[in-house]
Amino acid sequence: MSHLVIDIGNSRTKIAIFDDHKLVKNDVLEDLTEEKLRDYLKENSIQQSIISSVRDGIERLENVLIEQTVYIRFSAALNTNINNQYKSPETLGLDRLAGVIGAKALYPGENCLVIDLGTCITYDAIDNDNVYKGGSISPGLNMRLRAMHELTGRLPLIPLDDFDGSEGNNTGTSMLSGVVNGTFLEMAGFIEQYRAQYSELRVILCGGDANFFDTRLKNSIFAHTLKTEPDLVLIGLNEVINQQ
Structure with missing residues (x-):
């Protein structure tokens, strides 16, 4: 079908x-x-x-x-296999919910942390008993670059595509370095926080900017638990259909 x-x-x-x-x-x-x-x-x-x-x-x-x-x-009120303990389910972003449903479809029985790198970056954990309590939302890469440009007098608007991985040696490359490397360190901090909570943790990247961090994270101490699933939200939505 x-x-x-x-x-x-x-x-x-x-x-x-x-x-x-x-x-x-x-x-x-x-x-x-x-x-x-x-x-x-x-x-x-x-x-x-x-x-x-x-x-x-x-x-x-x-x-x-x-x-x-x-x-x-699709809504948070729809019957799924997720034990949704979010305190305001009516305000929960449906992409976040679909992401954790997709994570459990791909990795049943595992503790999962979904990091969705889109316009905003979301961090959502779901445990091996399918309990979802919520997570965190922070600005995405382009949002951070726009904020520095729009909320200051002289900083330019720098395209994210200009980032080449090097340390900043002028204003534009320094902004890119701060945004990309700052976000990487933010992600590493969240992963460590959840690893302290769960003895085994599957980390799943998705979203349009996941490619900026896939290699960096796979070259780090998180490599053995990291997966990039660009279609995670779509997989979650399809799983909802299959559960009805």
Whole structure:
């Protein structure tokens, strides 16, 4: 049975087709319009669908999916195998919830820390008994660069793509070094914090900026527990469909 899975983030939209548990097709779009979605459904035979969105105003997309598929409205109230102990589940980002569901689908019986490096960076742990209590949110790489530019008088706006890994030797490279290396040290600190809590911990990277840290972390003391899963949120959403 074919499932259409859509993850609408702050900066981009990922859309994928699963055949039961197998990912068979995925695309990254700057934006998903109602027209694009109808075209996508015409080109592919879809039985069930689901959306995770960090934005409001997706009702038109939902209506298209309701018309043409069996649509599952994803929310923290939906019955899953996760023991969700987040104290305000109605405010929990659905991408965060989908990420931990995806982590348990890939690594059942393990303690997992999901680090999603998107517009914001989120840290979410779920234990080997499927208990999820919450996590942390911090600014993403580009947000940090924009903040230094917008909240100061003279610092320029530096593209993240200009980072070459070297120590800063002018204002621009110093900003990049501070952002990338500062974020790496932040991540290392969170990993150590959770490792102290869990004797065995699987660390999973996902999100658009995961590539900046994959090699750095794999060259560190965390290498043996680290996995990069770029489609983790999509896998989690598909798992929700399979659980209904």
